[in-house]
Amino acid sequence: MAKAAPFGQVERALAWRYLRARRQHGGVSLISIISFFGIMLAVTALIVIMSVMAGFRSTLLNALLGGQGHVFVSVGGLPEADVDVLTNEIIELEGVEHAFPIIEQQVLATSEYGRTGAIVRGVRTEDIGNLPYLEGGQSTADAAGFGEGRNGGDVVLIGAFLAQDLGLRIGDKITLIAPEGVAGPFGVTPRSKAYTIGDTFTTGSVELDKLYVLMPMQQSQLFFNKRNEYQAIDARLYNPMRTEPIMAEIRSLTGGLRVEDWKLRRAAYFNALNVERGMMRVIMLILITITALNIITGVVMLVKNKTRDIAILRTIGTPRGAIMRIFIMIGAILGLTGALIGLVLGVLIVLNIGVVEGFLSSILGRDIFDAEVYGLDGLPAELDWAEAVFTTLWAMSMSILVAIWPAWSAARLDPVDALRFE
Template structure:
């Protein structure tokens, strides 16, 4: 047998011949076929799971970042005019979408039916267009009478879930009690006032919709005893993920005398939980792919046992140990590579048609309603966001494991003594 080039035509032909051989002729065993489908399904599952998790992550972060500021500058105690000048300086920083002075304080919100904690956010009418969760911006608030009347009036806007918890709707009364009271002859009396709910809003984040009460700035300054003052600058960025860089740029612009905090610091636990969950799920699925790939070892070992005579003959006619080893590595690699590639195609197809898949599941499970009910989960449909880097990494991992686990049985085949192998043939 003439010496062939590594992974050349002869070795590829042998590997393909053994793959096509029927089981009664010592071909690929059922275990190898199962391993092929296992790798295919594992890669598909990992791509779909990580894409759905990425979709949830993106949806939750977009809802959260749409409902709150991205960077906060503490301006409590500074005169109103100074804060307005500071706002203009911040707006000059590249990457800043908007900057709005606000007052934000915790209160106890009560109605005729319930009471719960809430957060009042005092905002200026001209800044309402900077709040993306108000569908029509300032016009929505103006239609509800927000900001009209003496000292900003008594109309407030509240989150949809807060309204649900209190059992109220637009036109009803809500009583707000501030933690800081008013000193009087009989001690400290809690500061409280009743307001009319002008409208409800939805930020997309259940947590924020259970907390926020929007109040006209003049009324908030009066209610919290902060006349002529603001508390924070609510800064929103073109790219919220660049909050760290934005903090450095803002500090360079306005100086070191102000305390800055970004959304990542405020939501560190929330963000870490998402990252840990994603990392652990990726690790579990990669382990599953590895375990599935290990089954190829059993299949190739059985193939080596079935082809002992063939290996001995190939060795006696001049095939090198390296050629034998590479032949069986290609067998395992073809199983793994083909399974991974088909799994990649299936995974991408499912993710790109996730709406149709959800509709099919709803059809196949009758009597249960929607398996992903929008009212229950607060999301419109099952979110899925394809990460091409994640999909490629998954496929390469499956391919690598398929090749690595085949090395040992291929090495064992190459070490067979042709004399011993032919003795019992």
Template sequence: MSEAAVKRPAGAGPFSAFERMVAWRYLRSRRKDTVISAISLISFLGIMLGVATLIIVMAVMNGFRAELLTRILGVNGHVIVQPLDRAFDDYVPVAGRIEGVPGVRYAIPLVEGQVLATGRMGPGSGALVRGVSDEDMMKLELVSSNVRQGSLAGFAASEGIAIGKRMADNLGLALGDGLQLVAPEGDVTPFGTTPRQKTYPIVAIFEVGMSEYDASIIYLPLAEAQMFFNSEGVVQSIEVFVDNPDAVDELRTPIEVAAQRQILITDWRQRNQTFFSALQVERNVMFMILTLIVLVAALNIISGLIMLVKDKGRDIAILRTMGATSSSVMRIFMMTGAAIGVLGTLAGVVLGIVVCLNVESIRQFFSWLSGTTLFNPELYFLSTLPAKMDVSETVSVVLMAMILSFLATLFPAWRAAKLDPVEALRYE
């Protein structure tokens, strides 16, 4: 091979055909290079698994947050309006004025109270009764569109209740059965205050997919709830649902003006600040920890290239004596190492996307295989394992993996470029 053959021609791009050819030959497995090929394979697998794991974990955590947010904001209002002076006895006109604020979808007057719910099984459990009107009940689409048994049609006239599927299972109840509610604030008698209790027929069983809500929330017609909690003609709060939950700060002043009275406003971020802050911290920590997997794989690239440079010392010396420049040798080994990183990253992206698209099926398969529940709804609030990939996040993972792979090639490639041909061929 002549000197002209190894020099990079003008306009050949960052890598010449000669450099690509030599790099490809070094990547191919040979019998005598078994150890080097094994290290390269381990590096490839490490980067692939690291990238895939990062994508999968980030997607699952994004999906987990999005699903929780959807369910929390589908059941609870984005803005909670409470009176400062007295209970809302004029809640109908106040809710109507608030609904007229641009950006507000609807305002729901609400009566809430803690009760003890008892059925046919077990000692009973604590529950939250929410009294809403027939019309407002249909506005809660997350509940009204997920009724598994019964119907919410004519909810107010039925004088019955709607409960979650998990509560029905826990208490051994079915559609039409009676559920006894016991409230501590009851009737005042000469012997003191006695708890108020009443049995209501179950007219609907819903399942929103969040175990905490499916096991603890009971919906009661507004008029019936007012009577049960001794709140005839008044409500404690008005829950406001807006078009853009992230822009609730812009609606605070218009809602205060529309209420035309002193009110206390609490938004969904204040009510769930600790929970979502913990999710964000956990997400950031997991990203940092899983990045170490990619870093370890990049270190394997360094060790593999160093061994390759040591093994190919004679070849490098011959190339240098034939006219190859030190920069050309450096590019050859950079290309060899970077190819492992690029291919591993691309394979990891494909693997991550495939797993994210089928994550719930994979969870069910491993649950069946192990005979255990791998994603317990009692612990994780959701009944299914969600995954939501973010394009910008995936791109950042890919760029991070490629940059680490490229940086891992610099030192071995520099050592190859600095190899002295005379020393390398002295004992040949």
């Protein structure tokens, strides 16, 4: 035994023998079994929770980003022709799905039933099909008469919740009042005009659906006194999370123009999601660590039960390092097995989240995730393999670390003292 290789067959055999021994023979205690199931359930729970949170995060971001651009280039004051050229150059950049000029201004929207603040977004008629939230795209806009008539006509498209707040339906009139008035002999007169609602839309974000009014570009230029110019370029990316490289390339094209992304405009919203996700991860990792600490108790009791065996092994020449490795392997096996089974269970639950949701609903006799209440078709869950693997490795690492102290205590055991009362 003294010449056995570290973590070799002999050490593995002893560790496995101690794990399989019955409790009456000094085998693994009930606490160790509880630790095994605790680690397994903790890993499963963390994978499921983080996947569901990732699903909600993705759903919220998709709703938010579906209604607004990803990168914005301020072009106020530049000639319309120069902005058109710059827009085409941005579209040619790798990673840019499409880009188009816009005018975006705040207004007061009024009707017979109420009034509220709104945001008018002026878009070119040919760009209306690039808005992902407009169901039917260009055909819907054409059917509504969007952009038809002198200076773009007087037909606008508004968010569904804005229409609901103002008590408006398709074909009704909405009056928009601009904050900048028209100077006259009797002072400044607010600029206002009544428009016909051609259709409504939903972006997926209630906040945006309460604000947005889509107006033909020519009409918005006239209404906001911005003839032959735009306010900004709205760029949509294939990957909205990777805005920094695209912004750097756009800055190289534009020189001194201001370039910002949705993360800056929605910093509070984006940071809140990240903080919530980070804190939940920390809490669950702490839970896994606490569960793994139970292995200490289990291994300590095993060491106590196997005191005579340890003394005999030390007497026949087994080195302290071998004794220590045997009990480290016992703790590691408990943790590694629990973590791997937890990984499998967590992945299976996430991949079959719909089945699990239906099963729980049938047991409880009610829908645990009502689509009418939450506005979603089902419980969203996105499996992040990096997150799942990290969770499993963390559980494994904690299981090995917490087994070191009782294993070291077993290695320091004096065989004379251990056998004195045997």
